[in-house]
Amino acid sequence: MVTNSIGTILYSFFNGKKIGQDNQGNKFFIHKRNKKKRWVLYKKQIDPTNLEVKWQIWLTETGKDMKKTKDNINFKWQKNKKANPTGTLNSYHPGNSSEKEKIYVDEKNKNLVWKPD
Numbered sequence: 001m002v003t004n005s006i007g008t009i010l011y012s013f014f015n016g017k018k019i020g021q022d023n024q025g026n027k028f029f030i031h032k033r034n035k036k037k038r039w040v041l042y043k044k045q046i047d048p049t050n051l052e053v054k055w056q057i058w059l060t061e062t063g064k065d066m067k068k069t070k071d072n073i074n075f076k077w078q079k080n081k082k083a084n085p086t087g088t089l090n091s092y093h094p095g096n097s098s099e100k101e102k103i104y105v106d107e108k109n110k111n112l113v114w115k116p117d
C-alpha cells in the first residue's frame with residue numbers, strides 16, 4: 001500500500017496550512033505564501049478518484065472560496081463516492097458478464113478455422 005512520503009509530510013508541516021479534512025481522514029493543505037498551491041495528504045492509499053467532489057473542486061479551482069464548498073448539502077439521490085476499480089479484480093470484465101455470452105463466444109470460436117492469406 002502506497003502512502004505519503006516523508007518529504008511530503010515534512011513539506012506540509014513546514015510550508016503548509018491545514019484547510020480541512022474529509023470523512024475518510026484525508027488532510028487538505030494550502031501553501032502559506034503561495035495561495036494557489038494546494039495538495040492532499042492521504043490517510044490510507046493514494047487514490048485521487050476516492051476524494052469527495054467538493055474537495056476535488058477545491059483542489060482544482062484557485063479563484064473560488066472554500067465557504068461555497070463547505071455549505072454544499074448532500075441530497076438523498078447522491079451516492080457515496082467509490083474508488084475506481086480499474087485494474088483490480090472488481091473491475092468490469094465483459095467476458096465475465098454472463099454465462100450465455102461465454103457459451104456463445106466459445107461455440108463461435110470453435111467453428112472458425114484460420115486460413116492464411
